[in-house]
Amino acid sequence: MENFQSAINELAAGKQPNSSQELTVYEKSFEQKAGTNLVMVKSGTEKYLLAAGDGDIIQELDGETVGSGKVCTLSHENAKVLQKHFDYTRPQAFGTEIATMGLGDRLGVASPGHIETTRERKVKPILAQQSIRELTLLNRTMTDILDAAAFAVFQEGYKDGYGADADHIKLEEDIVHAIKLGFSFITLDCSEQIRNDIEGMSSDEIVEEFNKLSSDEKDYYHDHYLNQSFDAAGVPISFDEVKLAKNALVYGEAINFMEHVYTEYIKQADHPIDFEISIDETETVTAPESHFFVGKELERRGVKVESMAPRFCGEFQKGIDYIGDLQQFEKELSEHAAIAKHFGYKLSIHSGSDKFSVFPIIGKYTEGVLHIKTAGTNWLEAIRVIAKENPDLYRRMHVYAEDHFEETLQYYHVTPDLDSIAPLNETADADLPKYMDHDAARQLFHVTYGILLTAKDDSGKDLFHTEFFETLLNNEDTYRDGLVSHIGRHLDLLGL
Numbered sequence: 379m380e381n382f383q384s385a386i387n388e389l390a391a392g393k394q395p396n397s398s399q400e401l402t403v404y405e406k407s408f409e410q411k412a413g414t415n416l417v418m419v420k421s422g423t424e425k426y427l428l429a430a431g432d433g434d435i436i437q438e439l440d441g442e443t444v445g446s447g448k449v450c451t452l453s454h455e456n457a458k459v460l461q462k463h464f465d466y467t468r469p470q471a472f473g474t475e476i477a478t479m480g481l482g483d484r485l486g487v488a489s490p491g492h493i494e495t496t497r498e499r500k501v502k503p504i505l506a507q508q509s510i511r512e513l514t515l516l517n518r519t520m521t522d523i524l525d526a527a528a529f530a531v532f533q534e535g536y537k538d539g540y541g542a543d544a545d546h547i548k549l550e551e552d553i554v555h556a557i558k559l560g561f562s563f564i565t566l567d568c569s570e571q572i573r574n575d576i577e578g579m580s581s582d583e584i585v586e587e588f589n590k591l592s593s594d595e596k597d598y599y600h601d602h603y604l605n606q607s608f609d610a611a612g613v614p615i616s617f618d619e620v621k622l623a624k625n626a627l628v629y630g631e632a633i634n635f636m637e638h639v640y641t642e643y644i645k646q647a648d649h650p651i652d653f654e655i656s657i658d659e660t661e662t663v664t665a666p667e668s669h670f671f672v673g674k675e676l677e678r679r680g681v682k683v684e685s686m687a688p689r690f691c692g693e694f695q696k697g698i699d700y701i702g703d704l705q706q707f708e709k710e711l712s713e714h715a716a717i718a719k720h721f722g723y724k725l726s727i728h729s730g731s732d733k734f735s736v737f738p739i740i741g742k743y744t745e746g747v748l749h750i751k752t753a754g755t756n757w758l759e760a761i762r763v764i765a766k767e768n769p770d771l772y773r774r775m776h777v778y779a780e781d782h783f784e785e786t787l788q789y790y791h792v793t794p795d796l797d798s799i800a801p802l803n804e805t806a807d808a809d810l811p812k813y814m815d816h817d818a819a820r821q822l823f824h825v826t827y828g829i830l831l832t833a834k835d836d837s838g839k840d841l842f843h844t845e846f847f848e849t850l851l852n853n854e855d856t857y858r859d860g861l862v863s864h865i866g867r868h869l870d871l872l873g874l
């Protein structure tokens with residue numbers, strides 16, 4: 379603890395400590411409040427809060443006494459102390475008037491770079507965002523991602539607001555848990571309630587299946603939609619018998635689930651929540667009239683949503699650019715954007731990482747007010763740092779990822795041409811970072827994050843996790859610069 383003593387002494391004198399060879403001081407974190415002086419530091423690859431003075435804050439912080447101050451770990455309890463005394467470290471909802479960007483941080487160390495990327499732009503960062511899938515694959519918890527975001531905001535002295543998205547939630551108990559923890563954004567994943575089996579039916583089979591509904595249900599749909607014309611911000615929408623029957627069957631149960639969750643949880647929450655509907659992770663592409671049908675039903679039932687994530691035409695695969703007909707995409711995206719505008723919510727773009735060819739289209743038709751969700755691309759920028767700073771570790775991870783890739787296909791739909799990846803043994807160390815510019819190599823790492831970061835040898839010792847984080851934390855600025863550049867490219871092309 380001797381290398382903290384001088385910093386504590388400076389802090390006790392009300393001065394911001396200076397970095398030294400042993401201690402990195404995050405100068406933007408320096409705070410003086412209610413008699414306590416605080417700053418975040420890093421010693422080696424561990425971060426701490428240093429506190430000095432008196433008052434409630436230093437009393438409440440859990441830490442080791444060093445001289446007249448305390449050295450505190452970045453624990454959950456200490457995150458709660460920060461959130462009690464510094465409002466800006468708590469997540470908030472943003473509503474529908476400003477663009478937001480989901481910046482999922484699978485590692486808990488990306489948010490400083492995300493904050494630097496977004497803080498001067500027309501977009502608010504949703505710094506804490508992980509799906510249940512990611513949490514499960516990484517053995518992390520919702521609390522872990524909330525704490526990481528709060529500490530990052532404090533470290534960077536970022537006081538302009540951030541969000542926390544409990545992403546791709548399917549179970550009601552997870553909604554209850556997320557709201558209790560203080561999440562400001564809930565993404566309800568309705569893929570389990572969407573009937574993909576209807577897609578393969580003939581028109582007669584669809585009508586026959588629709589006629590199995592109750593008379594009240596059939597009358598309801600006929601009275602509100604059959605052969606009626608709607609105008610959604612200039613997009614003409616109508617439903618003949620078959621189209622109405624198909625949408626009622628495909629989305630009926632999902633819409634009931636959306637209404638139930640909104641009524642029972644979102645509307646009852648003790649703090650504002652941005653409510654997002656996700657119907658993107660299904661086999662059924664969301665036709666514009668289907669988006670309208672869902673939006674109209676939610677409007678009719680009084681369900682207020684802040685954003686909607688349709689399944690767009692073409693392919694939004696993880697970590698690579700859009701795959702599909704750009705003209706068709708532009709036509710349908712313009713209609714989806716008009717429909718979202720008609721209902722007063724934002725269009726949400728899931729798997730938004732790296733879709734550079736369609737970002738100008740998306741920015742144009744959403745008029746810069748949208749939600750775009752990323753996560754894996756931020757992980758890939760970390761892999762790029764590993765490739766640059768620790769070639770041997772990269773090579774071991776690359777081989778392990780190739781050996782275990784098939785296991786990940788139960789979780790993600792990706793179709794990389796793995797044979798197109800340059801053989802590792804023919805690639806010089808200096809060229810390893812270029813793998814992150816190759817689609818198949820990107821997807822190889824994009825979906826194996828969980829397997830790689832939890833891999834252990836026969837003795838139970840982790841294969842990569844410790845060395846990975848040591849390398850990353852010894853090269854924080856390189857990672858930060860990579861995120862500023864790569865995520866910044868996303869926002870530049872979106873016009874944000």
Ligand SMILES: O=C(O)[C@@H](O)[C@H](O)[C@H](O)C(=O)CO
Binds near residue numbers: 509546727751752754
């Ligand atoms: O990998 C995941 O589960 C998440 O990142 C999820 O895909 C998220 O909703 C997303 O779309 C990020 O691009």
